[in-house]
Amino acid sequence: MVTPRRTDNRGDRRPGHGPGARLSPRPGARPVRGTVRRPLHRPGRGYRVFQGINALVLTGVVVLTLYPFLNILARSFSAEARIRAGEVNLWPRGFNLTTYEIVFRDETFWRNYGNTVLYTVVATAVAMLLTTCYAYVLSKKDLAGRGFLIGVAVFTMFFSGGLIPHYVLVTSLGMKNTLWAMVIPNAISVFNLLVMKAFFESLPAELEEAGQIDGLSTYGTLLRIVLPLSKAVVATMVLFYSVSFWNSWFSAFLYFDRADLMPVTVYLRNLIVGATGGTGAGASTDQLTQVAANIQSVTIVLTALPVLCVYPFVQRYFVSGVMLGAVKG
Amino acid sequence: MTTRTAVDPEPATGNAPPPEDTAPRRGRRPAARRTWRQALRRDWQLYSLAVLPLAFFLVFRYLPMIGNVIAFRRFEPGGSILGEQWVGLRYVRMFLTDPTFWQVFTNTLWLGALTLLFCFPVPIVLALLFNEVRTRALKRFVQSVSYLPHFLSIVIVAGITTQMLAADGPVNQALESLGQAPVAFLQEPGWFRTVFVGSEIWQTAGWGTILYLAALTTIDEDLYEAARIDGAGRWRQIWHVTLPGIRPTMITLLILNIGTFMAVGFEKVLLLYNPLTYPTADVISTYLYRTGVESNSFSYAAAIGLFEAVIGLVLIASANLLSRRTVGTSLW
Numbered sequence: 151m152v153t154p155r156r157t158d159n160r161g162d163r164r165p166g167h168g169p170g171a172r173l174s175p176r177p178g179a180r181p182v183r184g185t186v187r188r189p190l191h192r193p194g195r196g197y198r199v200f201q202g203i204n205a206l207v208l209t210g211v212v213v214l215t216l217y218p219f220l221n222i223l224a225r226s227f228s229a230e231a232r233i234r235a236g237e238v239n240l241w242p243r244g245f246n247l248t249t250y251e252i253v254f255r256d257e258t259f260w261r262n263y264g265n266t267v268l269y270t271v272v273a274t275a276v277a278m279l280l281t282t283c284y285a286y287v288l289s290k291k292d293l294a295g296r297g298f299l300i301g302v303a304v305f306t307m308f309f310s311g312g313l314i315p316h317y318v319l320v321t322s323l324g325m326k327n328t329l330w331a332m333v334i335p336n337a338i339s340v341f342n343l344l345v346m347k348a349f350f351e352s353l354p355a356e357l358e359e360a361g362q363i364d365g366l367s368t369y370g371t372l373l374r375i376v377l378p379l380s381k382a383v384v385a386t387m388v389l390f391y392s393v394s395f396w397n398s399w400f401s402a403f404l405y406f407d408r409a410d411l412m413p414v415t416v417y418l419r420n421l422i423v424g425a426t427g428g429t430g431a432g433a434s435t436d437q438l439t440q441v442a443a444n445i446q447s448v449t450i451v452l453t454a455l456p457v458l459c460v461y462p463f464v465q466r467y468f469v470s471g472v473m474l475g476a477v478k479g
Numbered sequence: 480m481t482t483r484t485a486v487d488p489e490p491a492t493g494n495a496p497p498p499e500d501t502a503p504r505r506g507r508r509p510a511a512r513r514t515w516r517q518a519l520r521r522d523w524q525l526y527s528l529a530v531l532p533l534a535f536f537l538v539f540r541y542l543p544m545i546g547n548v549i550a551f552r553r554f555e556p557g558g559s560i561l562g563e564q565w566v567g568l569r570y571v572r573m574f575l576t577d578p579t580f581w582q583v584f585t586n587t588l589w590l591g592a593l594t595l596l597f598c599f600p601v602p603i604v605l606a607l608l609f610n611e612v613r614t615r616a617l618k619r620f621v622q623s624v625s626y627l628p629h630f631l632s633i634v635i636v637a638g639i640t641t642q643m644l645a646a647d648g649p650v651n652q653a654l655e656s657l658g659q660a661p662v663a664f665l666q667e668p669g670w671f672r673t674v675f676v677g678s679e680i681w682q683t684a685g686w687g688t689i690l691y692l693a694a695l696t697t698i699d700e701d702l703y704e705a706a707r708i709d710g711a712g713r714w715r716q717i718w719h720v721t722l723p724g725i726r727p728t729m730i731t732l733l734i735l736n737i738g739t740f741m742a743v744g745f746e747k748v749l750l751l752y753n754p755l756t757y758p759t760a761d762v763i764s765t766y767l768y769r770t771g772v773e774s775n776s777f778s779y780a781a782a783i784g785l786f787e788a789v790i791g792l793v794l795i796a797s798a799n800l801l802s803r804r805t806v807g808t809s810l811w
Contacts, residue, residue: 197713204611211605212624215685218639219627221649225642236652284532287525294518299529302536308738308795311543312784313764314771315560319543322560335539338532368524397632400746404772415634419750422638450638457630465623468630473693 219454226250226447233444249444253452258409259417263452266396266413273333273395274388280337281346281387286372288343289350307340320405331405332413336398342390345471349383350376386467393457418449550782556775570782580783582758583766587787590672590748590762591740597676599736602687603729607717609688610695622692625685633682637750640678641665665751668759675751675760679744690728698724730808738795741787763787 220240225233229244237243253259287293288300311319316335325331353376361375377384399415406412412420519526545561550570552562574580605625612618628636644650644664651661664670702720711719745764752760763783771780795810803809 200713201611201613204608207608208612208621211685212621215624215627215681217649218643218681222639222642234647236647236655239649239652280532280535283528287529287532290522290525293522293525294515299533302533306536306540309544309792310788311540311546312781312788313768314777314781314784315543315546315549316539317772318549318554318560318777319539319546322557334535337535337539368522368528372528393630397630397634399632399634400749415632418632418638419634422634422641422750423753446638447642450635450642454631454635457632458627461627461630462623465626469626469689472689 222447222450225444226451228444230444249448253445253448259414259449261410262412262414262417265411266415269329269332269402269413270392270395272329273336274391276333277337277339277342277391277395278384278388281339281343281391282372282377282384284338285343285346286350286376288347291351303338303340303343317404326405327407327411332395332398332401335401336395339391339394342387346383346387349380353379386471389460389464389467390471393460396457414449414453418446418453421446421449547781547785547788549778550785552778554778554781556777562778566778570779571786573779574783574786579761579766580763583761583763586759587741587743587762587764589759590675591743593672593676594679594743595736595740598679598683598687599733601680601684603691603725605684606688606691606695606725607721609692610721622685622688625688627685628682629686631682633746634750636678636682637747640674640751644674665753666755668756671752671756671760675744675747678747678751687732690732691725694725694728695721726806727808730802730806731810734795734798734802734810737798738791740794741791 217240221238224240224242225238226249227242227245227247228238229246230249232238232243284299284303288296288303290296293299320326320331320335325334357375357379358371361371366374397415399413399419402411402413402416403419406416542560549560549562551565551567553564553566554562609618609622612621642648646661646663650664654661662670664674698720702724703716706716706720742764743762745762745768748760748762748765749768752765764787767780767783767787770776770783799809799811
């Protein structure tokens with residue numbers, strides 16, 4: 151009988167790497183007959199001290215990384231007076247949802263949040279379309295001019311026109327204050343392009359040839375054969391793009407003049423810089439100035455929430471994507 | 480044979496295998512024998528897929544590179560994006576005599592140097608520590624947590640930074656409990672560099688370990704075995720096996736970091752600075768943003784941007800050259 155545990159952990163059975171990797175044999179592992187355990191294979195006292203210190207340091211890393219999130223979360227649920235008094239640490243003090251209510255009642259917040267969703271969806275769709283097409287073309291190793299086409303993309307990883315010429319260009323194309331300013335100028339990430347190209351290259355060529363013999367055009371091959379085989383990489387790329395578009399703020403900040411067009415990141419930015427206080431409809435200004443800092447915490451929580459929710463599930467895709475990109479790019 | 484035409488590609492192929500158009504994509508004769516017309520004829524569908532992306536690159540990546548000529552031309556908003564008439568080095572002379580420029584130039588060097596000094600080594604150390612964790616589940620947990628800040632918007636990172644350093648924030652609470660007076664970290668020029676570098680480490684250190692961890696797994700286990708047999712202790716193993724094993728990765732990342740030296744943390748500075756902290760916080764990129772986009776001095780800002788880019792290019796090229804000469808690793 152195959153135990154389910156085995157299959158769960160398939161990738162995890164590899165021996166560890168680095169110094170000390172072979173030091174502690176797996177529990178229950180019998181020494182192979184004929185081998186003598188040399189003393190220098192046994193973890194020395196110094197090593198155990200080191201492991202202790204390492205555990206301590208890494209605990210510190212975890213605490214330092216997580217503490218700010220937990221603190222912000224606690225603040226967002228706390229009473230303003232208790233925050234001012236510096237009482238809020240990891241747990242809400244004077245638990246209340248007033249600040250959430252104020253933010254939820256703010257029309258600008260909702261409109262900007264909706265904008266973020268809209269921009270993310272449209273920009274990701276456009277980016278996926280362009281990236282997939284180009285990556286597929288670049289993956290054809292015997293295509294005439296392939297080197298040139300790759301060069302065109304890779305060159306832009308190292309050289310960029312700079313902020314001002316970009317701004318002048320986008321402005322003169324009349325894209326200011328339109329959705330397209332968020333979508334078109336960053337439509338292809340060369341990094342993602344190379345990851346995708348590497349994946350397409352790894353697909354067996356025979357499948358495509360079979361499709362072509364059966365009379366599929368290039369478009370048909372891409373749609374009917376290549377893409378169905380590439381669900382994993384397509385999903386990864388969609389995640390890459392959507393997280394980066396969700397998080398982006400500078401394009402909007404640069405190209406939009408109107409508050410009702412901004413994504414939620416710029417809304418948050420305005421709170422931070424204090425350019426505009428939260429304009430909570432229905433709340434008195436007195437109440438507003440009082441909770442200004444708290445509104446920041448709430449907005450941070452609400453902006454980060456979608457990313458934090460998908461993070462645990464998608465993290466490994468990001469990691470493997472980066473590895474692939476680093477090896478191939 | 481030299482006068483081939485598109486309508487009649489066959490005669491040109493000489494004694495090559497079966498007719499081009501019907502053959503499957505792979506397994507035909509060498510690329511050198513093909514002409515452009517033939518390639519287009521056979522692969523036009525593929526090329527058609529490349530049209531839109533190519534247009535994107537040309538318009539939104541290469542046109543702005545050419546657009547830098549406005550550094551040497553008079554530009555009028557609403558006019559041609561390539562400017563109206565040549566003015567030579569007027570804008571270059573302008574910023575070279577601008578005291579604010581030299582102020583932001585110095586700030587850029589400071590911030591870039593500090594970022595490189597602190598943010599480059601931390602991921603290496605962290606990766607070595609991660610690598611020593613023997614419990615897989617624990618290791619994965621620590622890694623996942625440390626990657627987290629990388630996925631958040633830089634605006635959120637800036638927001639968290641301001642909240643942590645606020646008058647009622649945890650840092651000032653801690654200072655207070657130690658009997659110290661609270662510090663207005665984000666209003667005092669003297670604190671900006673510390674705040675920036677600290678926030679940068681918080682955001683990037685964990686994610687920065689990924690490539691090192693990947694490099695660590697490629698080190699041959701036998702090397703450790705051999706080192707142990709030679710009597711090397713743990714530190715000597717790290718020094719003589721682990722570090723040389725990840726050296727190519729270290730050097731590649733170092734060169735790349737040096738390449739971004741001049742553009743240091745533009746968005747983060749823009750979010751964290753304010754007029755009070757300009758004396759230390761204002762860098763070239765934020766200055767050119769303000770002069771260009773906010774004050775509409777496009778040519779002037781473009782000249783500064785070009786200067787910044789040229790320095791960046793020189794830095795990365797010389798780092799690359801130096802590394803190729805000394806340790807034999809280079810980007811190109």
